[in-house]
Amino acid sequence: MTKETAMIEQLLQAKSITFLTGAGVSTPSGIPDYRSLHGIYQGLDQPEYLLSATCLKREPEKFYSFIKQLYHPDALPNVIHQTIHELEKTHNVWVVSQNIDGLHDRAGSTQVVNFHGSLYHVYCQSCGKEVPYADYLASDRHLCGGRLRPAIVLYEEGFTPQTIKEAVRAVEAADIVVIVGTTFQVHPFCDLIEYKQKNAQVFVVNQTPIHLRGQKEQLIGNAVDFFQALYQKLKEAQP
Template identity: 50%
Template sequence: MVMTQLNDLLTTAKRIVFLTGAGVSTASGIPDYRSKNGLYANKRRPEYLLSHTCLVKEPEVFYEYLKANLYYPKAKPNIIHEKMAAFTKAKRATIITQNIDGLHAKAGSDLERLVEFHGNLYDLYCQKCGQTVTYKTYLKNMYHQDCGGILRPDVVLYEEGIKQARLNQALTALSQADLVVVCGTSFVVYPFAGLIQYRSPKAKVVAVNKEVISLPSDGIMIQGDAVKEFAQVDNP
């Protein structure tokens, strides 16, 4: 058994919640958002380009931005996704992720224990007729071939709300957890960052992140490379 602080916490916990952000997927070749080399760096109005207003008023601008910046269909899960997935399959963890890249699901996570809080870029539908389409269809044309409606991914844009079912599942998992692991997130985007407030009072909180983030007063900060940390975690 590898003796690391993270491994020790995960080994002894019975009900784990992983709260994950874009930093979990950088090792898979997908840029994060707010680091100096992230998606938002040196970009004008990124929040507008990913907003409901942009989708409605300038759908072509919205489409071109998403197509150029957010889709990485060849990206593969890394060791962080894989180790977290193993804990869900062992019925010991729930993953609540900000990520819309689908990599937690690709890693084989138990889908009943995966909350894609902001949706998934690869779930797409026509706003006019409601029919679903593949991402390959979407990347070829923003208009639905059948009815001419504008296609969109089923993700939460700026100005849009979180789906109630996802919120309920997240809050239930947090209320029952004895360990909450925050990983790869700046933890400044709400309502996701506010989820930590709904954890069980008895739950331990640990963050694995390259940069120090704000945690509850009793939280444990492991500052470093999450890939290296999770590589040393024993399978459940």
């Protein structure tokens, strides 16, 4: 039995699964990641500044010009998102995602913690009113005169206690924690693994190895292949 087959069989037998997902989950949908050779940070000096609270405050035009490049409203959920949603029919499934593209929600997953927020939730910094993201892409000025911004966690901003609580609860609930498409180096997201149950298994499906304390199963390669195989097994198991 191959490692892939063994991991799939264990996932099918689990009761509760929590997925910790990163940018590599959305690249098959045509959304660039951040740090690869073709990522959005490539060739930029201090790219983190462009996604910082300081940039938003001091140079809102520069922030707005950069953030608009992150929107891909025509992108569709891929087989990874779809398989995670399919698992909900037979398992208790949670997703905690670093991604701000909303594709897990669009795929139909119901227990999703968008750890860094969503580009598609936009509000006015002055009056607090929410507006459609399409209005923001047309202009970052609200009718009241205030500036709009997406509800994402920028560099220098903190996480709400509710977000942390929900993410921790999702990890604590899992028999198996699956880390997919992330370097798993950004805090506090990578610290969530410390809240897993003592006997919970950890699976990693990633293009590159990640470093974790304790025992884990790592499958290095294209996550699309793994999730296509898992999706097929799910369909075969249905009556």
